[in-house]
Amino acid sequence: MNLKFLCALIIFSALSVSVSNITAQSAVKKQDNLLVQKLPSKKEVRLKINLANAYWQKNHQPQTRAFWDEAAYQTGNMEAFALTGKKAYRAYAEAWAKHNQWMGAKSLKPSEWKYNYGETDDHVLFGDWQICFQTYIDLYLLQPEQYKIARARDVMEYQMNTLAKDYWWWADGLYMVMPVMTKLYKVTGNLQYLEKLQTYFEYANNIMYDQETGLYYRDAKYVYPAHKSTNGKKDFWARGDGWVFAGLAKILKDLPQNAPNREEYLRKYVGLAKAIVKCQQKEGYWTRSLLDPEHAPGPETSGTAFFTYGLLWGINQGYLEKEIYFPVALRGWEYLSSFALQDSGKVGYVQPIGEKAIPGQVVDANSTANFGVGAFLLAGCEMYRFLEHSK
DSSP, X not given: OOHHHHHHHHHHHHHHHHHHHHHHHHHHHHHHHHHHHHOOOHHHHHHHHHHHHHXXXXXXXXXXXXXXXXXXXXXXXXXXXXXHOOHHHHHHHHXXXXXXXXXXXXXXXXXXXXXXXXXXXXXXXXXXGTTHHHHHHHHHHHSOOTHHHHHHHHHXXXXXXXXXXXXXXXXXXXXXXXXXXXXXXXXXXXXXXXXXXXXXXXXXXXXXXXXXXXXXXXXXXXXXXXXXXXXXXXXXXXXXXHHHHXXXXXXXXXXXXXXXXXXXXXXHHHHHHHHHHTTOOTTXXXXXXXXXXXXXXXXXXXXXXXXXXXXXXXXXXXXXXXXXXXXXXXXXXXXXXIIIBOTTSOBOOOOOSOSSOOTXXXXXXXXXXXXXXXXXXXXXXXXXXHHHHXX
């Protein structure tokens, strides 16, 4: 090869790489500038958090049962209190806790306690009756008085000393109870909480986790190919995966850095984040069946809010790359705050209580629910923290 030609080729290649790098850097800078232009202000986010929560509390009394749906709302309410310091939010949670005597299901006979699905007082070991302990522990930490967590400890310590491993047989249960375990570990220092957390989590993964997609089935009934979506695809329910994703964020928040199995929880969390971003619709929401939008098309708020919360939490903690994940989280928040949230403060487009994406089910601006409001509050609080960190 001619020497002059070879030198020219080397110079041209170097210039091409340089131009390519400049172009890539310009694209990133352009995207960053676009995001800055679209960013809400902290004041705006705080106003929307307060608008949604004030609307809910004005229209719903706290004297309700301690079942999962009310308790899921309270997890968001307590996050809103932690962010805003509004005394009314704490008072609302305390009134709810007192009404329920700081208990979930109220049976006092351990020999009768069950953990299959049930809404009666003997289903003490069923996770839908245990999520209330998250809020009781949070209230205890604000003003430590043992009676606030006495029932939580009695129930969970009884459960941990049984031989059963299959307590978390549905995806929702990971949000309901995993954070109870890490919160009680922080309060008591009892390592058994972390040991059993791992035991129960392993069981849940064995029956619900899909290695190929990185997503979770709602429970064993929905595993492919025994169950398929309308179009013959794997059917992953958005709110179900939202429960898992948000639950993992919550336990990672509380687990010590050197905790056993922390890296496994983090891998599952990051894997879910990668899977979730592929399923977002251009309007910012996630449809009820993640991999088959046509199975139950249209916006849905609860799954979207849990995903937005989980993504923002990971970005804020440095576990997820801002450049990749924040545009997704921002679109999620734009949908939640500009479309799902009504001018009145009602949070709409929440799929009603259920366990799957249902073709033909109506979900519209008037579709609201306590757990959907709680998820909205979680997402708003993490967006506020992102803006605070970015100043």
